[in-house]
Amino acid sequence: MLRASLTRMAENAAKRLKTDGGLAIGTHNGHFHADEALAVYMLRKHIPTYSDAKLVRTRDPKLLDECHTIVDVGGVYDPAANRYDHHQRTFMTTFPGRATKLSSAGLVYMHFGKEIISRRIAAPEESDTVNLIWNKIYESFIEALDAHDNGISVYDPAGIAAAGLEKKFSNGGFTLGAMVGRLNPNWNDSVPEDPVEAQQAEDARFEMASQRIGEEFDRDLDYYTKAWLPAREVVSTAFAARQEYDRDGRIMVLKGQSAPWKDHLYTLEEENQEAGKVLYVLYPENPTPDAKWRIQCVPESKDSFQSRKPLPSGWRGFRDEELDKIASIDGCVFVHAAGFIGGNKSFDGALAMAKKALEL
Template sequence: MSAGTTSPVIGTHNGHFHADEALAVFLLKLLPEYRHASLTRTRDAEVLKTCTIVVDVGGVHDDNILRYDHHQREFTATFPGKQTKLSSAGLVWMHYGKRIISAVTGLDVQSADSELLYQKIYEEFVEAFDGNDNGIAAYDPTALRTAGIEKKFSDKGFSIASVVNRYNYAPSAREGAVGPTENGTTTSGAPAPKGKSQDEEDSRFLRASAFVGEQFSLELEDRFQSWLPARAVVKQAFSERQQYEPKGRIIVIPYRSEGVPWSDHLYALEEETGSQGQVLYALFAENGEPNSKWRIRSVSLDGGSFENRKGLPEAWRGVRDEELSRVSGVPGSVFVHASGFIGGNVTFEGALEMARKAVQI
């Protein structure tokens, strides 16, 4: 760094931390201007004034002065087209998401692909951070109680937010824990306090931020390298589905060595064409060899659901090989899962015949 220049400083609050600011800080450091920024964790208003950019503290949301807090009473901002109030993670993503995508993937900020990723990653990843931090449940708890729906087990320790919370109490005296630097400053960039409490807290925060950051990076990498290219493949398959079944209830997904994440795109294409719920089964090869076996997969009611639009016939479920071929009337049948969500045949023609029979039963 040349003489006279000052390293940028990211500011956030000290004390107990949450998943949203842990992600917000990681996201900012993906941008070129903050890649080498130091971090100050404090609630001291005078110290925060010296920070280049501040998230999750300060009582101000103003993009013009790089302040991104969401705790003020009058704050109501949401991501475009959404209803979930933003947290610091959502604020950073809303203002910088397209630039972050460009910095990581090389996509043009104004490209259609960048817009798709910007929207998808908010919906599938960032929005949950916003909802959790603002106390917004995925389902209306009053409606669930009214309907008499009770949870079968506790899953509160299973979320990213709960994992981040554990870092608040985790010991920092581990390999890789970060303490004071040689110049007497903590990783936050602030003077090292007497004792180790602030150092330990900063260390735990950085570990939590690295954890949520890794999850984000994996999400973006998968969406960019696999999900995004798959859209064109699924769109082509969707347009050709009537050749396999007149009502378009069967889709055939071409084999690709890296796989084709088809379900998200199928739901989107159905919505775009006004044919929601039409496709019942997807066919795909187990590998790229000419003699590959084929699978038949029931389409889920929606993304992440364990319920199917139409499971494979009850009489086929849990049956294998020759017995399944006899029961189904389709030679070469290999198996159907006991739940009816997937099955297989030794040939494409056999799998297609199974699907054609299944839509009629």
């Protein structure tokens, strides 16, 4: 019911827009954040009727009321009125199937994302393919912005403390949100004395931030529509044929050319739980007939450094003829010291390495 309602809202979004040439998008002035910067970008860059929309950055209710669409300010979430704020106490809206409360980026993406994707891949908004990418981009990109703006940690702080876990080093705090935050003025930067000039300077910084986070969104959009989606078919074909190489389906071979496989493999395994787990993936280094082949261990999870079954410890860190003798397999090129990947001069050699590794 919710999905059907969201689809109808996305389909009707363009019909609600004014086309009088004076359309304005309103958001708050002052310190800006990644969520409204991206919300504004998605509308102006990807929804045609907003392409020439002017931007009004203010907290003045009278000026905001004159705007056609408002994001991240105003205290109202009402798609029919083009109001997309999430700061009101009663706001608890989440993306379908996810638990993270939305920010203005999530709200705009939830209502306009399918149109954006539909235009990019020339497919109907209600198609399964558009829905698949719509969900994937939210999980891979937008949700992090929603969580950042709403103060939601990736891990439960209480659970981290209870486990006694501490960070081993600083990651620089460089997140999507931090990337936009860095474009705000420093506390001691000079500010024009004239209020109009000061606001113009601040707005120019916001425009820079909106473009910057928008470029990252576009890269994600391009990846999932132009690379990730075609890879799904490649991995599906390989997954279906894996018993040709091991009766238990523990070896998967990507023929012809390697493609991003981890994300799709985990999804296929979840959808076919009776099929068991893949332990090794074989693929050529390039699509030429004489290409060398890689054998890569499947991680325990997409972001894990732990393999389900690492290559044998006795092979690790050795190369070429020395590795041939140790493994009793011709054509070996290397096995990484961490045991998560290896190589052979031929497909037959890589397959022999995988089969032998299963036994050890």
